[in-house]
Amino acid sequence: MSRKTLIPIGPYHPLQEEPELFKLYCDGEIVTDIKWETGYNHRGIEKLSESKSYDQVFFLVERICGICSTSHPFAFANAVEEIVGVEITDRAKYIRSIIGELERIHSHLLWVGLAGHFLGYNTVFMWAWKYREPVLDLFEMITGNRNSYAMFKVGGVRRDIENIKIPAIRKEMAVMRKKLDLLTGAVMDDPVIHARTKGVGILTRQDIVDYGAVGPTARASGIDIDVRRDDPYAAYSMVNWKVITAQEGDVFAKAEVRLLEMYESASIIEQCVDALEKMKEGDIALKINEIPEGIGTGRAEAPRGEVFHFVVSDGSNSPARHKIRAPSYTNIATFKKSCIGQTIADATISLAAVDPCYCCTERMAAAYDNSSGRKILNANELIALSMKRTSELRKSGAGHE
Amino acid sequence: MDTEAAINKLTEKFSSDTVKVVLQKEKRAIVTIRPIAILAISEYLYKMEGYRFIIASALHTRRGFEIYYHFSFDADGSILSLHVILDKEKPHIESLSNMFSASNWIEREMHELFGIDFLHHPNQEKLLSEGNWADDVYPYRKEFK
Numbered sequence: 001m002s003r004k005t006l007i008p009i010g011p012y013h014p015l016q017e018e019p020e021l022f023k024l025y026c027d028g029e030i031v032t033d034i035k036w037e038t039g040y041n042h043r044g045i046e047k048l049s050e051s052k053s054y055d056q057v058f059f060l061v062e063r064i065c066g067i068c069s070t071s072h073p074f075a076f077a078n079a080v081e082e083i084v085g086v087e088i089t090d091r092a093k094y095i096r097s098i099i100g101e102l103e104r105i106h107s108h109l110l111w112v113g114l115a116g117h118f119l120g121y122n123t124v125f126m127w128a129w130k131y132r133e134p135v136l137d138l139f140e141m142i143t144g145n146r147n148s149y150a151m152f153k154v155g156g157v158r159r160d161i162e163n164i165k166i167p168a169i170r171k172e173m174a175v176m177r178k179k180l181d182l183l184t185g186a187v188m189d190d191p192v193i194h195a196r197t198k199g200v201g202i203l204t205r206q207d208i209v210d211y212g213a214v215g216p217t218a219r220a221s222g223i224d225i226d227v228r229r230d231d232p233y234a235a236y237s238m239v240n241w242k243v244i245t246a247q248e249g250d251v252f253a254k255a256e257v258r259l260l261e262m263y264e265s266a267s268i269i270e271q272c273v274d275a276l277e278k279m280k281e282g283d284i285a286l287k288i289n290e291i292p293e294g295i296g297t298g299r300a301e302a303p304r305g306e307v308f309h310f311v312v313s314d315g316s317n318s319p320a321r322h323k324i325r326a327p328s329y330t331n332i333a334t335f336k337k338s339c340i341g342q343t344i345a346d347a348t349i350s351l352a353a354v355d356p357c358y359c360c361t362e363r364m365a366a367a368y369d370n371s372s373g374r375k376i377l378n379a380n381e382l383i384a385l386s387m388k389r390t391s392e393l394r395k396s397g398a399g400h401e
Numbered sequence: 402m403d404t405e406a407a408i409n410k411l412t413e414k415f416s417s418d419t420v421k422v423v424l425q426k427e428k429r430a431i432v433t434i435r436p437i438a439i440l441a442i443s444e445y446l447y448k449m450e451g452y453r454f455i456i457a458s459a460l461h462t463r464r465g466f467e468i469y470y471h472f473s474f475d476a477d478g479s480i481l482s483l484h485v486i487l488d489k490e491k492p493h494i495e496s497l498s499n500m501f502s503a504s505n506w507i508e509r510e511m512h513e514l515f516g517i518d519f520l521h522h523p524n525q526e527k528l529l530s531e532g533n534w535a536d537d538v539y540p541y542r543k544e545f546k
Contacts, residue, residue: 039529042530082429209501212455230475230478231478308455308456321458321460325507333502
């Protein structure tokens with residue numbers, strides 16, 4: 001007689017940086033059922049949004065996720081601009097797309113690294129995260145922040161990307177392509193990665209349609225959807241790029257889609273900065289005085305898939321209702337299809353394959369020396385150091401300020 | 402097919418169940434329907450026309466409880482929202498989760514936060530606050546004076 005064993009992953013587990021409990025029911029080594037408990041991270045953001053002004057909501061939704069912190073403001077801006085009925089300037093459109101695509105590159109690199117880590121292939125982890133770092137430096141140069149960039153507002157963007165900063169972006173994209181060649185080659189040709197990811201965690205087309213999964217998860221199963229092309233916003237209809245799809249639906253296909261998407265992102269960024277250079281600086285935002293009564297739906301293609309925001313305005317200063325659907329909300333539910341029948345060891349990478357949103361970007365308050373345990377820097381010194389570094393980056397990258 | 406033609410086709414087919422049609426702008430439409438027709442119209446959109454269910458959003462207003470079911474037609478990037486107005490005292494509507502799994506979680510969430518009952522839902526348990534929140538107390542309900 002077979003005996004069912006329960007293997008819990010979470011709520012707090014080294015495999016995941018965010019609290020969530022997955023219960024794997026196993027018969028021997030094979031997963032026969034999976035259940036999960038969510039809500040450990042529920043922060044009532046939709047309710048909170050009803051008590052904030054439209055300007056403040058941008059900062060709130062930016063904090064839903066630290067990794068894709070621009071996709072929520074992106075979708076929210078699209079929703080509110082639909083209510084107002086306004087079309088933003090071309091320069092603002094290009095800047096929004098540049099931020100969105102830089103974010104896609106750093107988020108996909110983060111995923112490639114984590115996936116390598118889950119497979120026990122830490123070299124990929126080290127490489128990918130090393131390559132990700134210069135993208136965060138670019139963000140620091142453009143926005144002043146490595147994360148939570150505070151770039152968006154109703155009617156445009158808060159900061160311009162001055163022409164003087166463009167050479168640094170262009171240079172980094174050229175270097176990034178070389179790094180991507182190396183990383184893609186290493187991942188796509190590695191027999192160990194093939195053995196661990198091909199035929200593992202397969203999602204069929206029907207599974208995707210049934211669960212309404214989005215983003216690279218859907219595209220890896222042959223569902224050709226991408227909000228950037230299907231329902232164009234920002235500058236995506238003004239540049240040339242293509243949607244990457246794969247047919248197999250396994251973990252390898254998802255990795256392939258993400259790796260190749262980064263090349264497209266680099267190409268979009270290059271076209272956008274070319275366009276920016278030909279324009280007059282400073283024309284980045286329209287003045288919006290009030291948000292009329294109405295209903296707005298906004299969406300944006302985050303690194304993990306379609307982000308959807310639904311905003312109801314009653315003509316006051318804050319949303320009357322603000323519904324947010326992050327892509328992981330539909331993607332995580334597909335675990336029921338991808339994990340059952342797998343071994344426990346494969347279940348972990350199948351869970352990671354949809355890139356469930358691990359939004360921890362906690363910053364330190366103090367740094368300690370590992371060997372002596374002595375405090376090296378306190379919080380204020382760290383902030384001073386960080387500000388010094390930002391100003392150096394801005395000088396070296398663009399000679400600005 | 403543009404959004405307007407798609408809406409005309411829908412309203413023609415379900416003429417007795419559609420109450421109001423609002424074309425927000427090109428590619429955005431809101432169709433208010435009778436709650437009793439939600440299953441039939443969703444089935445038509447999902448199975449016959451190839452729409453994808455994005456999400457549903459509930460809200461509590463003076464009119465009662467309202468739900469917007471957002472469907473995306475990815476071939477032309479349009480969003481069609483089915484809008485229903487439910488009873489003030491005992492809000493209930495037929496569940497869509499037996500047709501597609503995409504609505505399973507959000508219906509549980511709406512049940513938990515607004516107290517809307519989804520009939521024939523396969524598993525209407527709490528999604529977010531299991532064991533941490535009182536039964537029959539719904540945090541997203543409002544009090545109107």
